[in-house]
Amino acid sequence: EAGVTQFPSHSVIEKGQTVTLRCDPISGHDNLYWYRRVMGKEIKFLLHFVKESKQDESGMPNNRFLAERTGGTYSTLKVQPAELEDSGVYFCASSQLGQGNTEAFFGQGTRLTVV
Amino acid sequence: AQSVTQLGSHVSVSEGALVLLRCNYSSSVPPYLFWYVQYPNQGLQLLLKYTSAATLVKGINGFEAEFKKSETSFHLTKPSAHMSDAAEYFCAVTEGAAGNKLTFGGGTRVLVKP
Numbered sequence: 001e002a003g004v005t006q007f008p009s010h011s012v013i014e015k016g017q018t019v020t021l022r023c024d025p026i027s028g029h030d031n032l033y034w035y036r037r038v039m040g041k042e043i044k045f046l047l048h049f050v051k052e053s054k055q056d057e058s059g060m061p062n063n064r065f066l067a068e069r070t071g072g073t074y075s076t077l078k079v080q081p082a083e084l085e086d087s088g089v090y091f092c093a094s095s096q097l098g099q100g101n102t103e104a105f106f107g108q109g110t111r112l113t114v115v
Numbered sequence: 116a117q118s119v120t121q122l123g124s125h126v127s128v129s130e131g132a133l134v135l136l137r138c139n140y141s142s143s144v145p146p147y148l149f150w151y152v153q154y155p156n157q158g159l160q161l162l163l164k165y166t167s168a169a170t171l172v173k174g175i176n177g178f179e180a181e182f183k184k185s186e187t188s189f190h191l192t193k194p195s196a197h198m199s200d201a202a203e204y205f206c207a208v209t210e211g212a213a214g215n216k217l218t219f220g221g222g223t224r225v226l227v228k229p
Contacts, residue, residue: 004158031215042119043205043219056216091159095215101147101166102215106159 002026004107006092012113018080021110025074025094032075033095033104034067038088046090049075050097061086082114117142117208121220129228134193136223138180138206141187148189149217150180151205159205165189176200201227 005024013019025032034046046065047057051072060067064083069075079086089111093104122137140146147166151159163174170182176199180191189206206220 033216035217035219042221043217045216045218048216093159093217098215101164101209103161103164104215104217105161106151108156108158 004092004094004105006090006107006110008110009108010111010113012115013082015084015114016081018078019082019112021077021079021090021092021112023075023077023092023094023107025092026105028096029094029105030072030097031095031102031104032069033093034075034077035091035093036088037091037109038085043091046077079112082112084114087112087114117146117210117218119206119208119218119220121204121206121223123223124221125224125226127226127228128196130198131195134178134191134196134200134225136191136204136206136225138189138191138220139187140189140206140208142208142210144210146208146210148180148182149207149209150174150178150189150191151207152202153205153222154202162191162204196225196227198227198229201225 007022032049037043045059048055049069066078089109091109092107095102095104118141120139149164150162163172165182173179178193203224205222207217
């Protein structure tokens with residue numbers, strides 16, 4: 001069974017450009033999460049989908065970030081326009097519905113560099 | 116609000132020596148605690164989790180962790196380090212049964228010397 005897949009693995013863009021990251025969760029996982037790790041810092045929560053609905057987007061930095069999960073399958077995270085401080089590794093994770101002890105499965109991450 | 120503190124961003128151990136990675140947490144509710152590992156060029160992989168059953172939790176690859184409520188700690192250990200244990204390790208907490216959102220510590224990178 002395929003794990004969580006993220007595209008692209010790396011992206012280098014110029015400040016002011018737009019970038020879209022994609023996450024394909026494990027089939028059947030209704031929970032989908034986005035996290036980000038800025039260099040030298042801890043991994044931080046961005047948002048949580050349950051199926052196609054945003055359950056919690058308290059970690060989204062600002063309105064330059066837009067996440068979608070159409071049809072409750074794959075998700076995209078768009079940054080528009082990108083700023084230098086958006087550089088980091090963006091992780092996607094998915095899990096089955098359940099309580100807080102449910103294991104989240106992570107993708108390999110997308111390394112975003114804004115120059 | 117929850118928080119997780121991992122003491123030491125880098126740890127160097129000799130092959131065959133004890134691995135000890137420290138994690139302290141704060142949580143206003145009984146927490147669920149996790150250790151994840153990230154090998155080079157891979158995603159995060161669950162090593163083990165504490166979910167209010169046994170306080171000593173055994174995970175994959177010979178790792179184990181002990182939940183100590185009085186010390187608000189969940190330290191990770193492995194009796195004998197192997198070269199393949201070189202990776203970055205993350206301690207994380209969720210808000211117990213109420214939530215799935217993970218709050219991570221800063222990570223500890225382990226270097227294993229031959």
